[in-house]
Amino acid sequence: MPRGGEHDDAAPLSIHDLTVAWHRKPVLWDVDLDIPQGKLACIVGPNGAGKSTLLKACLDLVPAVSGEVRVFGQPYRKQHARVGYVPQRESVDWSFPVSALDVVAMGTYRRLGWCKPVGRSQREQAMEALERVGLEAFAHRQISQLSGGQQQRVFLARALVQDADLYLMDEPFASVDAATEQAIVDVLRALRDQGRTVVVVHHDLQTVTEYFDWTVLLNMRVVAAGPVGDAFTAEHLRATYGGRLTLLEQAASALGQLASGTTRSSNG
Amino acid sequence: MGERGLLDVLLLQDYNTALVVLGTTTLGVAAGVCGTLLLLRKRSLLGDVVSHATLPGVVAAFLVMQACGGTGKSLPGLLLGATVTGLLAAWLVPVLRRASGLKDDAIMGVVLGSSFGLGIALLGIALNLPSGNQAGLEGFIFGKTASMVRVDALIIGLGAAVVIAMTLALAKDFRLLCFDEQFAASIGRPVALLDAVLMMLAVAVIVIGLQAVGLILMIALLIIPAAAARFWTDGFIATMCWAGGIGAVSGWMGSTISAMHADLPAGAVIVLVTGCCFALSMACGRRHGLTQRWWRGMALRRRVERQHLLRAMLECGSPGTHVALNQLHANRRWRASALQRELRRAVRSGELDVHPEGWVLTPLGEVGARRVVRNHRLWELFLIHHADIAPSHVDRDADLIEHVLDAELVAELEALLDPGEALPSSPHPLERRAP
Numbered sequence: 030m031p032r033g034g035e036h037d038d039a040a041p042l043s044i045h046d047l048t049v050a051w052h053r054k055p056v057l058w059d060v061d062l063d064i065p066q067g068k069l070a071c072i073v074g075p076n077g078a079g080k081s082t083l084l085k086a087c088l089d090l091v092p093a094v095s096g097e098v099r100v101f102g103q104p105y106r107k108q109h110a111r112v113g114y115v116p117q118r119e120s121v122d123w124s125f126p127v128s129a130l131d132v133v134a135m136g137t138y139r140r141l142g143w144c145k146p147v148g149r150s151q152r153e154q155a156m157e158a159l160e161r162v163g164l165e166a167f168a169h170r171q172i173s174q175l176s177g178g179q180q181q182r183v184f185l186a187r188a189l190v191q192d193a194d195l196y197l198m199d200e201p202f203a204s205v206d207a208a209t210e211q212a213i214v215d216v217l218r219a220l221r222d223q224g225r226t227v228v229v230v231h232h233d234l235q236t237v238t239e240y241f242d243w244t245v246l247l248n249m250r251v252v253a254a255g256p257v258g259d260a261f262t263a264e265h266l267r268a269t270y271g272g273r274l275t276l277l278e279q280a281a282s283a284l285g286q287l288a289s290g291t292t293r294s295s296n297g
Numbered sequence: 298m299g300e301r302g303l304l305d306v307l308l309l310q311d312y313n314t315a316l317v318v319l320g321t322t323t324l325g326v327a328a329g330v331c332g333t334l335l336l337l338r339k340r341s342l343l344g345d346v347v348s349h350a351t352l353p354g355v356v357a358a359f360l361v362m363q364a365c366g367g368t369g370k371s372l373p374g375l376l377l378g379a380t381v382t383g384l385l386a387a388w389l390v391p392v393l394r395r396a397s398g399l400k401d402d403a404i405m406g407v408v409l410g411s412s413f414g415l416g417i418a419l420l421g422i423a424l425n426l427p428s429g430n431q432a433g434l435e436g437f438i439f440g441k442t443a444s445m446v447r448v449d450a451l452i453i454g455l456g457a458a459v460v461i462a463m464t465l466a467l468a469k470d471f472r473l474l475c476f477d478e479q480f481a482a483s484i485g486r487p488v489a490l491l492d493a494v495l496m497m498l499a500v501a502v503i504v505i506g507l508q509a510v511g512l513i514l515m516i517a518l519l520i521i522p523a524a525a526a527r528f529w530t531d532g533f534i535a536t537m538c539w540a541g542g543i544g545a546v547s548g549w550m551g552s553t554i555s556a557m558h559a560d561l562p563a564g565a566v567i568v569l570v571t572g573c574c575f576a577l578s579m580a581c582g583r584r585h586g587l588t589q590r591w592w593r594g595m596a597l598r599r600r601v602e603r604q605h606l607l608r609a610m611l612e613c614g615s616p617g618t619h620v621a622l623n624q625l626h627a628n629r630r631w632r633a634s635a636l637q638r639e640l641r642r643a644v645r646s647g648e649l650d651v652h653p654e655g656w657v658l659t660p661l662g663e664v665g666a667r668r669v670v671r672n673h674r675l676w677e678l679f680l681i682h683h684a685d686i687a688p689s690h691v692d693r694d695a696d697l698i699e700h701v702l703d704a705e706l707v708a709e710l711e712a713l714l715d716p717g718e719a720l721p722s723s724p725h726p727l728e729r730r731a732p
Binding site for chain 1 (some may be wrong): 337397466467469470472473475476477479480482483484485486527530532533535536545632643
């Protein structure tokens with residue numbers, strides 16, 4: 030784990046001794062880590078481990094008690110253009126009177142600036158992003174008429190329109206159908222292959238080794254961070270999740286996959 | 298204002314009536330547009346807090362102006378006082394919430410109650426002053442259009458124009474703020490500033506509406522048009538336009554009716570008209586109105602019943618043979634009246650022929666029946682073999698499965714159909730329904 034001055038200045042996301050508290054109770058304690066460029070990284074940990082809070086602290090959405098976050102070597106407020114964000118699906122009211130296209134076009138607002146209306150070029154960008162997530166046929170539907178998986182893909186498309194170098198996504202795989210999960214994974218891999226960095230809050234230990242190449246095990250503090258092969262071990266999982274039996278069973282099967290995954294990658 | 302002829306009022310013949318009608322109509326537009334934002338930001342009751350909190354401002358301004366030697370009756374001065382305390386209340390609610398940790402509704406009750414109480418207490422003091430200039434201060438509570446003069450109409454017009462212009466200029470940013478505050482903050486939009494601007498717009502609308510509608514009923518003019526608009530449209534700007542339109546109609550009709558009947562106060566009539574607009578929208582709204590919903594449900598039920606009937610006809614006898622009523626009843630559980638009605642409708646649409654010994658499928662009906670059976674079978678296979686992607690794709694109501702799934706998948710499913718079954722698996726593969 031990096032400490033003090035050992036951080037890489039060019040890292041897309043580098044978090045220095047970050048502590049975040051709600052009402053005097055610390056949620057994150059001395060979190061210190063770097064996410065390297067071009068990685069598809071996940072943050073895993075039990076409920077209440079502070080995964081979402083960590084993302085929000087990176088985006089200045091919740092105040093830090095101490096420590097700091099650097100995005101490509103600078104504070105976040107100077108790097109809005111390089112970061113895309115996918116909030117949790119439940120964080121908004123889906124009965125809101127907007128169409129899928131309207132929501133995706135929100136990804137262009139930062140570039141568009143104040144007081145200018147959404148024009149043809151913004152709508153075209155939004156349409157392109159909807160095509161990338163396979164929802165072009167639903168562009169003009171009011172968002173409550175979309176299924177949960179489709180709503181999640183709308184959020185992903187909005188982030189794609191942001192055309193960022195670093196993506197922070199809060200539970201994009203939460204309660205989506207298998208087709209959506211596959212579609213999202215494909216998009217995330219495409220982003221990584223373009224050299225962009227993607228950080229995903231993830232809850233399904235089974236798929237960690239299959240989807241991601243970098244992982245952060247978090248439970249109020251960083252238990253382990255690094256390439257999936259190094260950090261995602263039985264010992265670290267136990268330290269993250271405690272002795273919860275079902276979770277350890279899940280972890281065991283995940284590690285089984287990991288064993289086969291490492292052989293595959295060492296061959297490749 | 299005495300009783301007037303309808304024509305005089307509608308044609309705005311009388312100068313003072315014209316002022317009132319124009320003023321309340323513009324006020325209605327501004328209230329509808331701004332109320333939509335409040336409603337979508339889930340801050341609608343904050344509007345009520347603000348409007349009640351204007352009373353101590355009005356009375357305090359009167360007292361201060363009198364103490365300074367004036368008559369205390371300058372309208373801009375009174376409205377300035379209302380603005381100050383209105384803004385103060387709007388600022389106080391979130392501050393107190395953060396400091397106390399209590400829920401929004403509790404804090405709003407505290408601020409609304411204590412500010413209105415303060416207003417009433419100050420009003421009592423003002424009304425007992427010896428000067429005699431205080432008459433009309435109570436007019437702010439329930440509104441008093443009769444006393445409106447040119448400067449009032451000007452203030453309303455100017456204020457409404459500013460509010461509408463600001464809302465339209467910032468429409469896209471307000472849309473983002475109301476829909477997804479966190480995303481707005483993540484792209485660097487100053488959420489707190491935008492919220493402050495929104496509250497200022499709301500205070501502006503409330504303050505210019507005090508004279509016409511009064512502070513107690515002002516919340517209705519803000520919220521009801523916006524709520525009614527949602528029955529008509531699913532767009533953000535469109536909702537604002539509908540709400541503005543409903544507000545305008547309410548303001549215009551309300552003040553017109555009130556001008557014709559001197560004993561009906563304008564504020565109350567305006568709000569009553571708004572309420573009628575809401576009831577009408579809820580009943581007939583093109584998008585989510587009750588009639589619309591009932592109609593859609595009815596159409597779906599009819600379609601499903603027709604599909605069941607055609608399928609039963611095919612299953613009860615080979616094409617060309619007559620099917621009797623008791624055979625149909627044996628085939629599936631029908632309500633007798635529903636079955637009779639559906640049979641009559643199918644005969645009328647040419648899908649069945651009626652004979653003394655029963656019903657028979659016409660060629661048109663047979664094509665339809667085979668399509669229904671095939672679609673049904675294929676959807677079942679799809680659910681069995683593709684359970685992982687199925688739920689988001691199944692559309693039983695689609696005319697043809699090909700309209701939903703791609704040709705490759707349909708071919709794969711067709712291969713799974715049992716060729717030995719009595720019913721041909723795919724009689725007319727891609728045929729559209731006959732007109």
